[in-house]
Amino acid sequence: SMNPDLASERQTASFSVEKLTTWLDGGAEQTRLRRAVVEAIECDPVFSREDQYFQSQNERYEAAVRKAVHLQKKMQEMGWSEDGPEFKYIYRAVAGDIAFLLHRVFMRSVSMLGSDEQIAKWIPLASQYQLIGSYAQTELGHGTYLQGLETTAVFDVTTQEFILNTPKISAMKWWPGDMGRSATHTVVFAQLYVHGKCYGIHPFIVQIRSLQDHSLCPGIIAGDIGPKMNFEHIDNGYLMLQNVRVPRENMLNKFCEVQPDGTYVRRGSQKINYFTMTSVRISLISGEAVLPLMKACTIAIRYSAVRRQSKLKPGEQEAKILDYQTQQEKLLPQLAAAYAFHFINDYLQELFDRGYRDIQRKNFDTLPELHALSSGFKGMVTQCCTSGVEICLRACGGHGYSLLSGLPSLYTKIIASCIYEGENTILLLQTARFLIKCFMAASTGQSVPPSVTYLAAAKPGNCPAKNKLDFLHPDIYTEAYQHVAVRLISSTAAKLQDLIQSGVKKHDAWNRCTVQLVQAAKAHCHYITVKNFVETVEKIETKAGIQKVMKDLCDLFALYGIFSNTGVFLHDGYISGAQMDMVTASYLDLLAIIRKDAVPLVDAFDFTDKSLNSALGSYDGQVYQRLYEWAQKSPTNKQISPAYGKYLKPLLHNRLSKL
């Protein structure tokens, strides 16, 4: 039965939830397809996550392997293929709780970096799971900075082999997924040496475990790196190589090759490598950052409509905590952000598809912009979504800390996204480098990529708003964001110039400006996000009240950003103190307006109860019953306390002799 507190929230929706869902999915057909995939996965008991919160690391790993193996079978059964339309929904349905994700990265890197012969040799083996692959780049002492890697591959002309070595402990490969226990092969990134000369980082296929009995190959030391904050189901591994020899053909050689006599040949453009990174960063935004935030919002907002605490009006029932302004202040901006980032993901996908078409035509012009945007947005979105999930967790009071709420697992998982595929600070600095370059170009009248043309067109003047309603005009706030982005980028560029002109070395000047550079890059991404949200709302054809509620959310997203960063908008007086009070007033008004549609807005994300796996966030709102039932399943309740007989009993009974 439905909890009446949640039922009442749904009766007052100002729009059609189903219509919003299909619009978010990109059409009714997509929605149908997604639901079919989710249904097929969730009704299969092998994919059940029911016991997830009670399992040990070993059990989680085993379940993930079992699921990965079963998924192959399932895909054959259902007629799904890797490049079919269903594929993107499979990962959503299994909620990432599955092994062999790195096997896919292995296959992708062979396809991207390998020659036709190499692809013909390895891809069939991998797709038939005759081998299990991994991808070994990061080392114990080295992460985002690839040139610093220390693993070596020395070419031996006499045997036509590469000799791979881990020269010291900090060079040990560390973190690669699926490598600790599962993988038989891995792509190792190592410094290539031929005739004593170093040619930089190159990829090599290395077999690490026997295909017969899975024991480690000679010269290989590998294992699991131990418990982490999450990802208990993945065997992130370490790998040490001691004079491991691989044939010359095992270097992936689409772009570079070592010929039998040791001649090093480079061919084609390596820019394509950037494209791979770009594609990975864009693809993780939706699955690893936005979806978890949507889930966290769903759980926290539904729970806040069910949880009652204290009284707002004397004599009445205790109030839903969602009615408290402070609770709305925590949750509703996160909800708006989830929508904003969903739309930014669409924007990036479109840009990426266009870039991909260009590159296939050997046109690499859009690559720098694409690279800068994907880095910056990966940095900004993962960071905002991470803090958003944590806010949701803490907004659920004590029960949020129970694993059964689902929130701790969402949080410990999403936080990893701030580090992997490029640490966020470093990524934002890459975007900043691009912005400074474009700003310099724009100020000397050169043409710049479309996303940064605003740098050249900066207008003087102050914010024209006269009352709080003016701040609900998208033009007003979009221009404020633009103004701040231009100001931060131009003032940092000026400071860089000053430092350099005063005799400071370039790299030193850069390091001294990095705090401001990061701020500037974030301001740029924030501006694009607001602008894109506004444009998305404008494109909605009026239907079923969706445009109105999306416009409110867009306003909220924009005004929350100003409200929580007042300083940068007040600095130089673009927004005055009196105008800032108007922003605050409009922002607080919006909280009360969106409050009414909060539950329908999370319902529209259309997560099944199984995919939320949360005692607090299920659709029917039967929070307390579920919490009680699930707790009783805990292994700690299935037997009498093991500690009782061993420690408590002697303590309780031997007091006379010991105390």
Next chain:
Amino acid sequence: EALVLNDPDFQHEDLNFLSRSQRYEQAIRKSALMVMKLREYGIADPEEIYWFKSFVHRGRPEPLDLHLGMFLPTLLTQATPEQQDRFFMPAWNLEIIGTYAQTEMGHGTHLRGLETTATYDPATQEFILNSPTVTSIKWWPGGLGKTSNHAIVLAQLYTQGQCKGLHAFIVPIRQLGTHEPLPGITVGDIGPKFGYDEMDNGYLKMDNFRIPRENMLMKYAQVEPDGTYVKPLSDKLTYGTMVFIRSLIVGDSARSLSRACTIAIRYSAVRHQSELKPGEPEPQILDYQTQQYKLFPLLATAYAFHFVGAYIKDTYHRISGDINEGDLSELPELHALTAGLKAFTSWTANAGIEECRMACGGHGYSRCSGIPDIYVTFTPSCTYEGENTVMMLQTARFLVKSYTQVSSGQRVTGMVSYLNDLSRQRIQPQHVAARTVTVRINDPVSLVEAYKARAARLVEAAAKNLQAELNHRKTKEDAWNRTSVDLVRASEAHCHYVIVKLFTAKLAEISNAAVRAILTELCLLYALYGISKNTGDFLQAGILTDAQITQVNQRVKELLAIIRRNAVALVDSFDFHDVHLGSVLGRYDGNVYENMFEWAKKSPLNKTEVHESFHKHLKPMQAKL
């Protein structure tokens, strides 16, 4: 420390590799041992017990926490002499192990909402305890699930057909000897949480469970045999305990953040990455401005909170003498202040610990860094002992009350005395803080004034908005709710001011010149960083100009470079033992990588060379495909 460290009985496998059940078992084992050893060594001073305990458990929770920290003290403060005779010695000797069951599944910080009932039956002279709904099941108390055989239960008292509000009852829940739950009692563990693996947080459901009349704690309120209710004298006394516990959380914020800073700063001195200057070796990541900007303000914050924690504890001890003599005059302000500071410091430390972890890159995410453990153990303090937003609003209530007093011509004292100036300024036509004197950004005393002006402005703004809402809305509660975002901001500004003020005041007490110099730099960094993160408040109130803000931002970066030289020494001064730190990344000797490898080899997944899942799943799949 040495007593515990050198005792082989307290050694065990790395907790990171144990299951939840094993961790609980280890904790119980050590707790049982600890009680024996404390008696053996004759340690009885509470402060010494605290240090001994925190060393045995390495700053982690343990199943007897509630017995020692709540059950015994509550008996001491709320039990009658007869009740103490019956319960205290058995509890002291751990024949009785108790916990404190207040929170329910559906009710937390708002105590009046609790639903558990205790109905007096004069015929048998018993109370009948009931959990009438699912939401009324006691939920979360530590040690309740598996360890305790008694609980102090908070329930709504009904006698002679009337509800008399919340009272405390001693309820036996498990059979002495067999440890089986008693008939009418349903008790168990609430399942896995975000951390606190060694604690059996529990649930408790009571169905017509009868206890004798004498089991109600009756030092203050009483129920006579015929059911007549006798009221307690004062309820302000409970403030004292709350102040004390919240002051401990402030100290804990300082300690937890210090530990995280120690790990992150030491590791940043060991880790090398990328290049700063072309052609040179990879530099220590601590040399990057962005890394310094992440860590050094947190280091300064850890020091600031340390001084705040000490201040509250001292003030509490000073005025608890007065309280015993019935003078409660200083208690409301201290109560309001600690509520806000508890929220302010725990929020900041919570975010700061995470920042430290992220500053350690990928390895921070491994449990071997120790920071995940610090985080999950610390983060619930944002919620327990009063949810932080609710705490901030309590402080706000006091601030608004003080502001109202000032507006009506009275003077206020203590930390809020700056509000007195507002009435004087009101004669001036311009904006309150607009005429504030020039701020000298290199002088901590002047910065205290700037923070004071900001707090005054935000308190006034919130109070005025509240008044405006009151003029529009029907009820006080509604107006309060519609102003609560402003009110929280005002409280934060007030707490921030108090912290800067206390840190600055501390500088004068330092006699060693070199120590004073470096702490002055830290204090400046704390104050200036706070301004640079809240520039809007200072700009909007006209306390600082655009040009000054630019100077502040610049000065922050200069201070980073100055503190860089002493960063490792500043965390070494916290004097955490490696065992207590529990971190491979934060080791005193800096031998990080070798030890990470050693640590990983002990992972349970590495116990066998070939994992069993290979034979169960991988091999059959390879054969089939």
